Amino acid sequence: MVRDATEAAIRAVLNEKDFLNELDDKIGDGDHGLNMARGAQAAHEALAELDEEAGLKEVLQAVGEAVTANVGGSAGPLYGAAFSEAARVVDEDCALDAATLEKIFTAMVAEIQKRGNADRGDKTMLDVLIPIRDSFAAENCAGKSFEDILTQARDAARDGLEFTKTIAARKGRAASIGDKSIGCEDPGAASSLIIFRALCAVWKDSLRE
Numbered sequence: 001m002v003r004d005a006t007e008a009a010i011r012a013v014l015n016e017k018d019f020l021n022e023l024d025d026k027i028g029d030g031d032h033g034l035n036m037a038r039g040a041q042a043a044h045e046a047l048a049e050l051d052e053e054a055g056l057k058e059v060l061q062a063v064g065e066a067v068t069a070n071v072g073g074s075a076g077p078l079y080g081a082a083f084s085e086a087a088r089v090v091d092e093d094c095a096l097d098a099a100t101l102e103k104i105f106t107a108m109v110a111e112i113q114k115r116g117n118a119d120r121g122d123k124t125m126l127d128v129l130i131p132i133r134d135s136f137a138a139e140n141c142a143g144k145s146f147e148d149i150l151t152q153a154r155d156a157a158r159d160g161l162e163f164t165k166t167i168a169a170r171k172g173r174a175a176s177i178g179d180k181s182i183g184c185e186d187p188g189a190a191s192s193l194i195i196f197r198a199l200c201a202v203w204k205d206s207l208r209e
């Protein structure tokens with residue numbers, strides 16, 4: 001199921017390559033879709049090398065290494081490092097639940113904050129990833145089904161991307177155009193939502209099987 005979800009996320013990134021390039025073209029250098037597609041293809045090839053039974057930790061590790069080794073730009077290395085850090089913090093046989101997802105997104109956010117020296121409100125992927133992390137916090141999940149928790153996280157991610165339209169970029173290439181970036185979605189935030197939405201769809205389907 002981890003593998004199915006990851007492959008779905010890879011397909012989603014490949015499908016949205018042109019859309020992500022267009023977003024990046026408005027406020028950056030127009031290569032985010034290309035970089036993400038390169039990472040997705042590398043991740044797909046890395047997964048093919050893994051054992052059928054590979055769990056979450058191994059999948060995250062393989063994807064992190066593949067993305068780091070193959071993707072340039074600003075977002076690629078951040079994603080690669082974030083996936084590798086997520087792999088480091090999860091247990092070998094962890095269940096896919098809110099607690100595990102909180103652990104993963106906490107690690108990813110911390111790694112991206114450290115390397116990118118960015119925070120919420122800077123118009124980056126963190127504007128999607130931090131709301132996802134927060135939605136998995138124990139106090140926000142009490143008494144809810146896993147399906148409802150995923151819906152809540154996906155909605156928070158979508159709202160996070162909408163938020164990036166309302167603010168000026170303070171990090172990366174887009175920062176150089178400042179207020180002119182208002183009205184545009186951040187491409188990195190968009191790719192984070194695309195990946196997360198695809199993962200959620202597979203996880204939700206698996207709950208109904």
Ligand SMILES: [Mg+2]
Nearest residue numbers: 028029031032
């Ligand atoms: Mg770019």
